[in-house]
Amino acid sequence: MVELFQIAAEAVGAVVKRFTTLSDAAGYVTSAVGAATVAAPDLPPAVRRVLPELTLAAPADFAVAGAGISVARAGIAATGSLLLELSDPTDRSATALPPVHLVFLDATTIVPTLADLAGLLAENLNRPAPVYLSLTTGPSRTADIERVLTIGVHGPKELHILMMEGDATWTRD
Amino acid sequence: MDKGLIQQKLDNTFLRRALKNFAAAYPVARAKAFEGMDFEELRGRISDFKEGGLEQLPALVEQFTASAEKAGARVHLCTTPDDANRTILEIIRSKNADFLVKSKAMTSEEIELNHYLEKNGVSCLETDLGEWIIQLAGERPSHMVMPAIHKNKEEVAELFSRETGRECPPDIPSLVQTAREALRSGFLTGQVGMSGANVAMADSGTLAIITNEGNGRLVTTLPRTHIALVGVEKIVPSLTEALDVIEILPKNATGQKITSYVSFIKGPTGGDGRELHIVLLDNGRLRLAADPAFREALKCVKCGACANVCPIYELVGGHVFGHIYVGGIGLVLTPFFHGFDKAEEILKLCIGCRKCNEICAARIDIEGLIVDLRDKIRKPFGQKFLFGTLMKNRKLFHAALRTAYLAQKPFQGAGGRIRHLPLVLNRETANRSLPPIAEKPFRDLILEKPESRVPDSLGPVHGSGSREKVLFYSGCLADFVYPEMCQDTVTSLEKLGYTVTFPQNQTCCGIPARYSGEMEVARDMARINTDVLLKEDADYVVTICPTCTMSLKHDFGKLLADEPVYAEKARRLAEKTFNFSELAARKAGSRAQTPGLKTQTPGLKTQTPGLKDPGPEKTGETVTYHDACHLKRGCGVHEEPRKVLRELAGVEIAEMEDCDKCCGFGGSYSIKYPEISQEVLKNKLETIAATGAKTVAVDCPGCKLQIEGGLEAAGSPVKVEHSATLVAKMIG
Numbered sequence A: 001m002v003e004l005f006q007i008a009a010e011a012v013g014a015v016v017k018r019f020t021t022l023s024d025a026a027g028y029v030t031s032a033v034g035a036a037t038v039a040a041p042d043l044p045p046a047v048r049r050v051l052p053e054l055t056l057a058a059p060a061d062f063a064v065a066g067a068g069i070s071v072a073r074a075g076i077a078a079t080g081s082l083l084l085e086l087s088d089p090t091d092r093s094a095t096a097l098p099p100v101h102l103v104f105l106d107a108t109t110i111v112p113t114l115a116d117l118a119g120l121l122a123e124n125l126n127r128p129a130p131v132y133l134s135l136t137t138g139p140s141r142t143a144d145i146e147r148v149l150t151i152g153v154h155g156p157k158e159l160h161i162l163m164m165e166g167d168a169t170w171t172r173d
Numbered sequence B: 001m002d003k004g005l006i007q008q009k010l011d012n013t014f015l016r017r018a019l020k021n022f023a024a025a026y027p028v029a030r031a032k033a034f035e036g037m038d039f040e041e042l043r044g045r046i047s048d049f050k051e052g053g054l055e056q057l058p059a060l061v062e063q064f065t066a067s068a069e070k071a072g073a074r075v076h077l078c079t080t081p082d083d084a085n086r087t088i089l090e091i092i093r094s095k096n097a098d099f100l101v102k103s104k105a106m107t108s109e110e111i112e113l114n115h116y117l118e119k120n121g122v123s124c125l126e127t128d129l130g131e132w133i134i135q136l137a138g139e140r141p142s143h144m145v146m147p148a149i150h151k152n153k154e155e156v157a158e159l160f161s162r163e164t165g166r167e168c169p170p171d172i173p174s175l176v177q178t179a180r181e182a183l184r185s186g187f188l189t190g191q192v193g194m195s196g197a198n199v200a201m202a203d204s205g206t207l208a209i210i211t212n213e214g215n216g217r218l219v220t221t222l223p224r225t226h227i228a229l230v231g232v233e234k235i236v237p238s239l240t241e242a243l244d245v246i247e248i249l250p251k252n253a254t255g256q257k258i259t260s261y262v263s264f265i266k267g268p269t270g271g272d273g274r275e276l277h278i279v280l281l282d283n284g285r286l287r288l289a290a291d292p293a294f295r296e297a298l299k300c301v302k303c304g305a306c307a308n309v310c311p312i313y314e315l316v317g318g319h320v321f322g323h324i325y326v327g328g329i330g331l332v333l334t335p336f337f338h339g340f341d342k343a344e345e346i347l348k349l350c351i352g353c354r355k356c357n358e359i360c361a362a363r364i365d366i367e368g369l370i371v372d373l374r375d376k377i378r379k380p381f382g383q384k385f386l387f388g389t390l391m392k393n394r395k396l397f398h399a400a401l402r403t404a405y406l407a408q409k410p411f412q413g414a415g416g417r418i419r420h421l422p423l424v425l426n427r428e429t430a431n432r433s434l435p436p437i438a439e440k441p442f443r444d445l446i447l448e449k450p451e452s453r454v455p456d457s458l459g460p461v462h463g464s465g466s467r468e469k470v471l472f473y474s475g476c477l478a479d480f481v482y483p484e485m486c487q488d489t490v491t492s493l494e495k496l497g498y499t500v501t502f503p504q505n506q507t508c509c510g511i512p513a514r515y516s517g518e519m520e521v522a523r524d525m526a527r528i529n530t531d532v533l534l535k536e537d538a539d540y541v542v543t544i545c546p547t548c549t550m551s552l553k554h555d556f557g558k559l560l561a562d563e564p565v566y567a568e569k570a571r572r573l574a575e576k577t578f579n580f581s582e583l584a585a586r587k588a589g590s591r592a593q594t595p596g597l598k599t600q601t602p603g604l605k606t607q608t609p610g611l612k613d614p615g616p617e618k619t620g621e622t623v624t625y626h627d628a629c630h631l632k633r634g635c636g637v638h639e640e641p642r643k644v645l646r647e648l649a650g651v652e653i654a655e656m657e658d659c660d661k662c663c664g665f666g667g668s669y670s671i672k673y674p675e676i677s678q679e680v681l682k683n684k685l686e687t688i689a690a691t692g693a694k695t696v697a698v699d700c701p702g703c704k705l706q707i708e709g710g711l712e713a714a715g716s717p718v719k720v721e722h723s724a725t726l727v728a729k730m731i732g
């Protein structure tokens, strides 16, 4: 399933990196982000611990941040999609405004198809509180001019999926 | 329809190329996206739950409203475009805002929101790239999913240069980057954002928005107030149904497995004074949902596929083929959303090929609805005499056709191009060209011969006790224009072991009347023919015109549904009506054992030693096959004709590209819109030429007339023959 996910995600232009330890993944984040400021309002404590050097942008500055970092709730193998729970508008803008979006994904949460995600989606949508869920598949794209596929319109131009194949219970913290 | 505009679109080489390229690329991408999935099952489910939902739409609206409000949204049900516009303006004013940042919403085009808001001092910014281009150009979308497909990069560069005040080169990636930069401040400063929704869930009050560019997420995130403008028909019971829509929509729309973003929005998120207003747009939908004859139009999920495959859309684009909503469903929705005056002309643009039906994500009978809607539009004067007086009387009608043979004489050689024969008698349409009406129609020729010409020596076939009895329903065109095609049919069927009778009292199948919106006349024809064809006891009724077959098999039942006696008769007739190729195909494979038939001619046979059945005789000829629209998509028949050609006519088939694409005839269409019809035909002739075949086989006299005319005009030696003729040639 991990392989299928990777093939599907890469087919739509996402970068997929597989890691067994969080520190390896942290190394990748550092190299991908460089010196840029990062929009990551909802980073799990474990990630913050391994990435102490990240310069976090204030929400008002997300539009000029170099990258956004988030954590997916699940993945869909058939389409290489990520399920993100982004009910806080600040979390949402972190994944929507910067040109690069890095997402941690626990490999064990990958399901075969969209239909297999129905349970998890319903669980979220049936709670009384307002909620905003986002299925993200590859970077932002358009084919509105002469039907030529062009990556990166209003959303991120790059989507990096950091697939965690070792212990990733921290993604749920 | 404005002929000037049609010609302008036909002459627009960029538009033509763009649409043609898309038409070629789309099926490939789409097939890939649906790989491993059962499209028919999926769209069957969608059709079912949408239908069920429409029956109880008011209840769904109520349930959705309650759930969404419970989640903190405010729901406004608006009856008219005016109501909706006013409501939206009030929301914006209540925020002291004068600027609306928008992602794509066809509903907003439907109510012409931008125009209204601008008039009232609110500026609007479209952020979907295609919509922005259209907004800058002051035009309307020409496709539901790709609004600016008619614009080339040079035009876009010019618009962007004008807007940004700096020179933008016509380079697509850089134009996209320009849009990203130019629209950013709109997202960041907009106090109110607007989106549409692709589906709304009644049980949880959730909206789902399917987008690619990411602007949809920005307008529902950065502005503190979000207005979603949603047609009431978008409401489905729950997430289960919504997921089916999300599954099918991008695949059918553009051949994407899923779009970049699918957002599920329930209530206003983020607290602290953030608001979500859901404006539910009725604009005639609730009334339409209560109308069993037309409500299926609302099953539409707005995937745009019906435009993607439409041969007429491919030629003229959405500014001609539609109003606000374009493509096949655009023709259907326009009268309900924008009034019959807007729909009258565009409803006539459909050629009736049913490509849209085949692809529709909600399995809507789009073509059927278009035909039914024509009943509701004004009829031209000449039509009244033709359908009102003439056609109701078979003798008068047939006499008029005979007279037409004489009348046409001075014009012959001009090439007659009429599929639905009666229209030749219409003064309005007859002045263009007259069909080559035969001196003696088949109905006269057959009288000169004995009733059944089956020699006794042929005896019973297949060892069965008796020959099956077939009533031959020729259709007017074959009867009066191609009597030899009728002869060949009789010969072939008899040689194949059927007994054939031609009931003299048969008359027009009523399709021309129906297509011209004359339902009463069509109903008369249905009654007459049902009586005639059931009077004699027969195993089958066979036709050689698939349009007639559709009429006998499907339309009669529909037309007579309210008359129990006739409805039952129509059902019986439908059960035993078949196309020639279907009946002939039953005898394929067993022909070698049929006594009395020509068997292998030494030297020609392709016998493989050791095989028991020597197989059919081969003529060695290669033909190409054109699938008639009404045979393939109207009757679901496409394998049988090939079997008949290979096994009974003994020919090889060199398939042409897009073999099931319309030849451009569409009945009286070629007379009303000759310029469009000729362009469709041109494509067909090119694909025929590419096969190198010397004969085009068809199963429809209309296709023969059209393609033959095109080939003749081009000076091509390629012949067009009905399968029945090719079979007769082989075994007759």
Ligand code: SF4
Pocket: B306, B309, B310, B311, B312, B313, B327, B328, B329, B349, B350, B351, B352, B353, B354, B355, B356, B357, B366, B367
């Ligand atoms: S029937 Fe053919 S011509 Fe008519 S709308 Fe459908 S695809 Fe277009």
Ligand code: SF4
Pocket: B299, B300, B301, B302, B303, B304, B305, B306, B307, B327, B328, B329, B359, B360, B361, B362, B363, B364, B366
């Ligand atoms: S009518 Fe069918 S094919 Fe056309 S847009 Fe609607 S769902 Fe799609």
